[in-house]
Amino acid sequence: MTSPDLSSPTSTSPLLLAARQQPVPRTPVWFMRQAGRSLPEYRKAREGVPMLEACRTPELVTEITLQPVRRHGVDAAIFFSDIVVPLQAVGLDLDIVPGVGPVVAEPVRTRADLDRLPPLTPDMVPDIAESVRLLVAELGPTPLIGFAGAPFTLASYLVEGGPSKNHERTKAMMHGDPQLWHDLCARLAQIAGAFLQVQAGAGASVVQLFDSWAGFLSRADYLRYVEPHSRRVLAGFAEAFPAVPRIHFGVGTGELLTSMAEAGCEVIGVDYRVSLTDAVERTGGRYAVQGNLDPALLFAPWEALERRVREIVAEGRRAPGHVFNLGHGVLPSTDPEVLTRVVELVHEL
Numbered sequence: 387m388t389s390p391d392l393s394s395p396t397s398t399s400p401l402l403l404a405a406r407q408q409p410v411p412r413t414p415v416w417f418m419r420q421a422g423r424s425l426p427e428y429r430k431a432r433e434g435v436p437m438l439e440a441c442r443t444p445e446l447v448t449e450i451t452l453q454p455v456r457r458h459g460v461d462a463a464i465f466f467s468d469i470v471v472p473l474q475a476v477g478l479d480l481d482i483v484p485g486v487g488p489v490v491a492e493p494v495r496t497r498a499d500l501d502r503l504p505p506l507t508p509d510m511v512p513d514i515a516e517s518v519r520l521l522v523a524e525l526g527p528t529p530l531i532g533f534a535g536a537p538f539t540l541a542s543y544l545v546e547g548g549p550s551k552n553h554e555r556t557k558a559m560m561h562g563d564p565q566l567w568h569d570l571c572a573r574l575a576q577i578a579g580a581f582l583q584v585q586a587g588a589g590a591s592v593v594q595l596f597d598s599w600a601g602f603l604s605r606a607d608y609l610r611y612v613e614p615h616s617r618r619v620l621a622g623f624a625e626a627f628p629a630v631p632r633i634h635f636g637v638g639t640g641e642l643l644t645s646m647a648e649a650g651c652e653v654i655g656v657d658y659r660v661s662l663t664d665a666v667e668r669t670g671g672r673y674a675v676q677g678n679l680d681p682a683l684l685f686a687p688w689e690a691l692e693r694r695v696r697e698i699v700a701e702g703r704r705a706p707g708h709v710f711n712l713g714h715g716v717l718p719s720t721d722p723e724v725l726t727r728v729v730e731l732v733h734e735l
């Protein structure tokens with residue numbers, strides 16, 4: 387568990403208190419993908435600016451990160467960036483294609499390809515530190531959440547060359563050339579770890595490691611081929627920033643929840659397929675939980691949505707700490723006014 391840094395204005399924020407399993411004045415709430423296409427002001431700010439260029443422009447990053455905080459009154463900002471930003475920063479040729487996701491020009495599939503992945507050093511991302519500093523100054527007592535993609539999820543994009551339904555090439559490398567697989571993941575762990583540390587060093591007060599696609603793995607494969615690398619990222623971070631809580635999140639990870647929690651975090655992210663009650667039980671009541679409203683329910687009639695939000699808040703009270711969130715990201719066609727109403731309801735309860 388982290389020890390509080392009392393000199394920070396965010397140290398007594400509801401998010402930090404919940405992450406440290408301390409009593410909260412209200413349940414903290416934020417949403418994955420809260421900055422993005424559901425907001426008209428986001429679409430306006432992004433007009434004519436490619437995604438990766440937006441991520442590397444501090445004034446734009448600051449504006450877009452603050453938009454959902456202003457509009458919804460959420461308890462945290464999440465840094466506007468992408469899991470592939472540090473990969474581009476080390477020199478990989480990749481793009482984020484609208485409606486598709488990250489696409490890599492030359493997939494990473496051989497030992498020679500590893501040479502195109504040097505370690506990430508802070509001088510490769512001075513703009514990231516600058517964006518974080520600008521944001522922390524604007525946010526005052528509201529925490530900024532920094533993030534990175536976990537080695538497996540990053541590896542999947544690199545090996546497949548883009549988004550994948552079955553992750554077949556990734557699994558083929560994992561099982562067919564375990565040494566190459568582990569060497570690739572070790573590089574990615576360095577890159578993810580350095581990216582998190584740049585953000586925390588510039589003032590982010592919480593971090594989240596996204597292993598979005600870990601749910602495609604069996605527990606045995608997760609433990610053997612993936613967990614040691616995520617563990618290294620999380621442990622290295624805790625050593626450098628002992629006061630900054632770590633959230634570990636994946637999708638479809640019911641079978642992996644215990645292992646993902648034990649990989650090293652204060653808060654375990656729970657997707658909507660597992661109840662918070664089951665998540666608390668599976669993790670022995672030792673971790674704060676984050677989640678887990680199904681983002682599709684934001685399209686349901688208010689009465690049905692309200693009932694579900696109330697149930698989740700009630701379940702969360704049985705956890706040692708609860709951060710209200712969705713079970714995955716905000717869908718682009720979500721009505722932002724519904725999100726604001728959910729924040730108000732969670733704060734009222």
Ligand code: CP3
Nearest residue numbers: 418419420421422464466467468469484485486487596598
């Ligand atoms: O508000 C936030 O959550 C902060 C910003 C954020 C983005 N990407 C912005 C973004 C975060 C935390 C991410 C992480 C990310 N990126 C993950 C892990 C989280 C998850 O959703 O599981 C993954 C897998 C990616 C890879 C990626 N980048 C995808 C799948 C996409 C969407 C492709 C699409 O167009 O549907 C992106 C692009 C992206 N990242 C957008 C945003 C706001 C959309 C870009 C746009 O506006 O055109």
